[in-house]
Amino acid sequence: MIGGRPDMVDDEHRLKMLMVAGLGGDEAAYRAVLGALARHLRGFFRRRLASRPADCEDLVQETLLAVHTRRHTFDRSQPLTPWVFAIARYKLVDWLRRHARQDALHDPVDEWRNDLAVEGGQEADTARHDVSELLGTLPAKQREPIRLVKLEGLSVVEAAERTGLSVSAVKVGIHRGLKKLAAQFRP
């Protein structure tokens, strides 16, 4: 009974209010809900992939990207957490399937060496993907809107003026670019 614990119910209520405000354009609320979801997701993945903390953070970030790029599928008349954890479960199952396949192809010694390499240099809340590296793989009309709006903090209108693209082209470029970045999380 997940719904029975008062703190969870409380969290659901608080997170959903933040999410609804965030979808309505309240950036601080949206940032707060994504930050809180990141903590919940980290717990979710660590309980299930205890032996691979670095992979957990990849999955946390992949799921956050999915939550963001698919936020139009959240029904505001429904609770938030079942929606988020359904996405998290989907990403976990996809990851497990992918790795079952990869592991079957891998030499076991290689896998062991990978694990060692990962343990050395990873911060607990850092994934292996680097956004500026990933951005380099996108076409300019997706890369520039993301760089200007998401990294430099310009408004969509300012980014449109700077790039000569229309406002809607900037929005579409950001949306498609983030979807493509999300896809890069699963090689």
Place this chain on the structure above:
Amino acid sequence: MRTDDLVALLARGAGTEPMAVPARVWAMAVAGGAVAAVALMALMLGVQADLAGKVSTLAWWGKAGFTLAVALPALALITRMARPGSHVGRLPVALAAPVAALWLAAAIQLAGAPPGERLALVLGKTWASCPVWVTVLSLPLLIAALAALRALAPTRLALSGAGAGLFAGAVGALVYTLHCPELDPAFVAVWYVLGIAIPTGLGAAVGPWILRW
């Protein structure tokens, strides 16, 4: 990349999110796929000559009603599947009911027919082409429904693909009734059901790799 940085990046300039995106996605997919199916039927098959006469019969309405009674819960199924965390609920019952009713009508018809005529009732005149045409007419909508699912967020890919095929097959069958001369429940119970089952299987097979995100 640190997760906090990703959160900041995603939130920055996120703007407002319109509420009715899935409804718009589905409306466009259904309209596009259905219009394409009707156009395909009109160009390749043609509307049957005495459609007006057939439309006044109970059997024609039974046939068209069966396809609609499958199409509507199938559409409900895929719109639910497109949202993470939703459940199928009682939809399997709603989908099984029209098939059970049709099979019952077919059984009654066959039981009342002389044994020597039963096979002829089932085969009709067009048994070989019926499932093929239903499948062909379903393809535009199958593609449109899969594209719609890709724009949303299905988490059960084979089931979502099957639902897309089921919906496309049922609407394909509905469009095919405008051409098809057969009216016997015994015919519909086998060949229409097969025609709907083919795109359903197709959708279930392609779902896991086309719908992955």
